[in-house]
Amino acid sequence: MHPASQPNLFEDETTYFADLILPVPIPSLFTYRVPRDMASMIQVGARVIVQFGSKRVITGVVAQLHTTPPVKYQAKYILELLDDQPIVTAQQLGLFKWVAEYYLCNIGEVMNVALPAGLKITSQSKIQFNPEFEDDHLLTDLETIIVEAIKKQDALTYEEVERLVQKTKITTIIKSLVGKRAVILFEEVKEKYKPKVLRKIRLTAAYLTDDALVALTNSLEKSAKQQEILLRYLSHVPVYNHAELNQKGLDKSVFSQDDSLSDSALQTLIKKGIFESFEVFISRFDDIPMGKPVEIHLSEPQRIAFTDIQRQFQEKEVVLLHGITGSGKTEVYIELIKAALSGGTQVLFLLPEIALTTQIVVRLRKVFGDKMGIYHSKFSDNERVEVWKGILDGKFQFVVGVRSAIFLPFDNLGLIIVDEEHETSYKQFDPAPRYHARDVAVMMAYLHKGKTLLGSATPSLESYYHAQNGRYGHVEMNIRYGNASLPQFELINTKLEKRQKKMKNEFSSVLLAHIEKNLVQNHQTILFQNRRGYSPYLQCEECSWIAECNNCDVSLTYHMKVGELRCHYCGHKEQVPRTCPTCGSPKVKTMGYGTEKIEDELSILFPQARVQRMDLDTTRAKNAYQQIIQEFEQGQIDILVGTQMVSKGLDFDNVSMVGIFDVDRMIHFPEFRASERAFQMVTQVSGRAGRRADKPGSVLIQTANPAQPLLEKIIQHDYKGMYAAEIEERNKFQYPPFTRLIKLTVKHIDANTSRRAATILAEKLHVELGKSRVLGPEPPLVDRVRNQYLFDILIKLEREKINFKAAKTFIQEKVLDVLTDKTLKSIHIVIDVDSI
Ligand code: ADP
Ligand code: ZN
C-alpha cells in the first residue's frame, strides 16, 4: 500500500487496532491496540514489536488496521513500530494468505519462511539506551538500574537484562521504558556465514623456469616425500611451459587429504623457500565477472519461440516452453526479461537451488549487471535483507533466486520464469508451508496480473497435461543451438557382461573402453550414479546382519573416506564395526555402490586420471560446488562422478561421454512417478554431453534389462511417447494430473498409538470422501525416522469433480479431531497438499 493512498484516519481520538501476522503457530491473525502516538505513522505491511504470551517479544507484520476491538480478549498495546514504510507489499499479504489457505498452514508460518531472519526480531533483539532521553525523573528505581546498566553496555538482550535484575518478568519494565522513550529496541542482523578462506600453496618465483624445475626435482631425489609433493603439485598445476599457472597455486587440502604425504614434508618445503603458502578470500559471486554484455543474436528457432511466447501470453496466463537440452532456452529467457523490464514491470527468475550457483547466473549478470538481485539460501542474512530492501526501493527490478524468492516484496511483477520447472526441489518438504514454488509462482503472477513462463527440456507431466488441454500455452524448441546433435545412446547389457565375466566391479567392459578412449583424446567424462556414499549398506556374510540406524528403519550408508556409517535420514553417525555385532564374524562386507565407491574404483582402474566427485558430501562448503564446476570447465578434471547434482543445467564444451549406472533402480523405484523421474533424470544428465556441433556426444547406460520400454523412449528422445504411456496409467489409476493428492503423515514414538491414530483418522475421512479416495494408512518406505513411527494416508481428489476447498476444510477438521482426541496424546500429523 502506498502511503499516499492511506486515508487520513488517524487524526481523531478514535482507538485503532491492528491485526498482526505473528510468527507463531496460531491459525489466525492477532489483534493489538495501536498507541495513540503511533496511529499517524503505522501502515499496513509495516513491522511492529509486540509482547506475545507473558515472556516473549516478537515481530509481527500489520495485515489490517481497523477500529473494532477483539471480542474474546483484551488487546495489548503494540510496543514498537519498526518501519515508517511498509516492508511487506499488499500483493505479498494477499499471497501469504493464499498460501496459508491452499497449503493448510498458518499464515505466520508463511511469513516465517518469507522474511529473512534479519527482518525478524525475537527475544534475542537488543535493547539500547536512547541518547535523546532526558526525563530521568520519570523512571522508577528499578528502571533506573536497568537504564544505567544498558548505558554502560551499549546494548543488552532481553535475557541479559533478566539476569541483571534477577527477575523473570521484565517485559513490563521494558515496555514501560520503551513507552517513556528511555530505551530503543533494535534488531541485530547476525552474519551467519563467514567468508571462506582458502589456504593454498605455490612455487616461489625462483623455480618457475624449466631448468630450475628440473634441478629442483633432481635435488629432491633423496627425500621421497618432498619429491612426491612437488610432483603432485606439478600434476595439478603444470608449470612447465605455463609458468603463469603457478600464480593461482593449489588448494592445500589436496595434500592434507592424503595420509601418505606427511604435512611435515610440505612444511619443510615451505621452510626451504621452495613453496610459499598463501590465502585467498572467496565469496560466492565476487568472481562473477560483470563483463561486457556479449552481443547475442537469437537464432531463427529462438526468434520464433520468443515471438510465439509473447503471442500466446496475449491469451494465456501461463506458457510452457518445452525446449530440448542445449536448445538455448536461456537466451530466449533473456530477451523476454528485457522486454518485460522495458515495459516497466518487475521480473522474477526462479532456478532450482543448485543451478543458481552456476554458469547461468554469470550469463545473466553479464546482461543485467548490478541491477539484478540474487537471492540464494546459502547467502548470509545481510545479503538477503539487502535484496529485500533493494526490491522495495527499486534498486532491483529483476531478481534471480531459489524457491523462497517467490516471497520477496514485489509490487508490480510482469513476468515470472520458472526454469527447470519439473525439478522437485521447488517443493518445500519441511517445515510448513509445504509449498511448490512453481504453483505459487502461477498464483503470484495472477495476483500481479503478470505472466508465468515454465521452461524445461523434460516438463512435469502436470504442466505438459495443462499445455495439451489448452489451459497453458505451449511452445517447443526441438533442435539444439548451432545444430549440435543430441547425444547417441547405447544400452549396455550388464547381465550379459556378468555372465561372460567381463565386468570389473560396477564397470562394464564397454564403459571402461569408452572412458579409456576419452582419456586418450583428452575429452571429459561424466559418470552418474544417483546415490552418494561408498555403499548403501554393510552386511555380514555369515549371518546376514545389516547395519541399521538406531533411530530410523533404514540401513546405514558406508562412507569410506571418513570411515563412518551414516544415516541419510537423521544424520546419525557411527564407527564401522570390525566384526559382526551379532555373530562376531569378521566377514562384514559392503554391498551395493554409491558415488564414493565409483570414485575409488576409478582411481584404481585409471590411476592417471583426474577424478572428482560431486555430491552432497563434497559440496557442503559454501563455494565447493562452484569450485568443482570451475575446475571442470578449465579442464583440470577428466572424470566427474556425481549424483543428480551433475545434471542441473550445466553447460560444458568438452564432455563427449556420459555414463549412467543403476538406471534399473531408478525405473523400478516403488513410486508412481518413478518412470517420469527416471526419464527426466537420464535425459537431463545426458543433455550434458556433446553440446558443441564439432564434438558429438554419447551416452552409455548400464542396465540388466535393455528391453524395458521406458529405456527405448529415453534413447529415442521420445518425451511424447513417455508422456502418452504415463498419462494413460495416471488416468487409469487416478493419479495426478487427474487428481490432487493430499498426504497425511501421522507420527508417534509408539508404533501402536501411531497406527491407531492413523486408522481412526482414515475412518473419519471415509465418511465423506469414500474409501476409494483414501488410501492407507500404510507405513512409508522408511517407516521410522528419528524414533517416530510413521503412517501415511494418501487422499486422491479428482480435479474436476471435487470441490477442493471444501474437501480441504473437511480434512482439516478431521485432523483436528484426532489431534484433540484425549485418548491419543502427543500425536503429530503433517498435512502435505499436492505432495510429490
Ligand atoms: P538449454 O538451457 O536450453 O539447455 P542453453 O541456454 O544453455 O541451453 O544454450 C546452449 C548453448 O548454446 C550455450 O552454450 C549458449 O551459450 C549457446 N547459445 C544459445 N543461444 C545462442 C545464441 N543465440 N548465440 C550464441 N550462443 C548461443
Ligand atoms: Zn554375523
Ligand code: ZN
Ligand atoms: Zn537415522
